[in-house]
Ligand code: BDR
């Protein structure tokens with residue numbers, strides 16, 4: 286039986302692949318997509334999301350979400366890290382892992398009138414067999430919980446890409462999605478969801494996609510497969526120049542791993558149930574603080590630590606074959 290999913294994205298090169306996987310895979314029944322400020326300003330992430338939905342011919346409703354983090358932008362004294370990994374092309378021109386706008390045709394699709402937070406608050410006014418997958422900053426969810434705190438009881442499962450126990454990418458100790466809106470993340474982690482599964486950098490840096498995997502995408506040759514190849518090629522170049530992983534010619538493809546986990550939970554090979562808090566100040570701003578003490582009694586997050594990267598790629602290939 287397919288799983289009902291609402292996907293929250295800040296599209297984003299890896300978000301784009303997550304959207305395609307969720308829209309195309311028969312095990313996922315995509316109910317709605319919500320956009321949020323993150324990898325790019327809200328106008329860009331919303332437009333980029335529309336373009337990807339057009340590519341996979343999905344008519345799922347799109348709700349535009351929050352334009353600002355809940356607190357961060359009103360704290361000018363906060364430490365700002367500007368260490369966005371910048372690679373250079375053969376002409377010395379800089380490029381980033383996420384483009385302002387992706388290369389797909391401009392979209393004429395209209396978003397729904399309701400803001401994403403209101404949609405969540407109303408949709409989860411009663412119990413639903415629907416899972417939320419959040420792969421951008423957690424601003425939409427935090428504001429939805431402020432509107433309707435009872436909604437947390439009515440969400441089947443919440444799967445988040447974010448944070449890192451050991452690994453980090455936005456500061457020496459924080460990951461981008463959490464660092465971009467730490468207060469929202471702390472609110473979400475402590476809100477009392479029935480089950481939170483976290484895919485942090487510790488697992489997404491292991492579930493890598495390689496140049497050989499990209500060849501499989503090219504062989505499949507559908508619009509989704511070719512666009513996934515394009516996203517991965519850019520990401521591989523940036524990883525190679527700025528953030529080498531344990532395999533050569535490979536990239537992390539963080540966001541779709543959350544969808545793959547829902548399709549086949551065995552793609553995650555190591556998971557621990559622990560307590561997670563988010564640091565809200567100073568040098569550790571936005572860090573996920575994981576309590577590993579055995580006597581803790583307030584566990585709130587199932588954290589993924591390892592995954593089967595071959596299975597992950599197979600799952601994506603299965604979905605991309607269905608793109609027309
Ligand atoms: C996360 O940050 C974003 O840049 C990616 O889309 C992913 O969701 C990885 O840290």
Ligand code: CA
Pocket residue numbers: 294295296297299300323324420421540
């Ligand atoms: Ca993302």
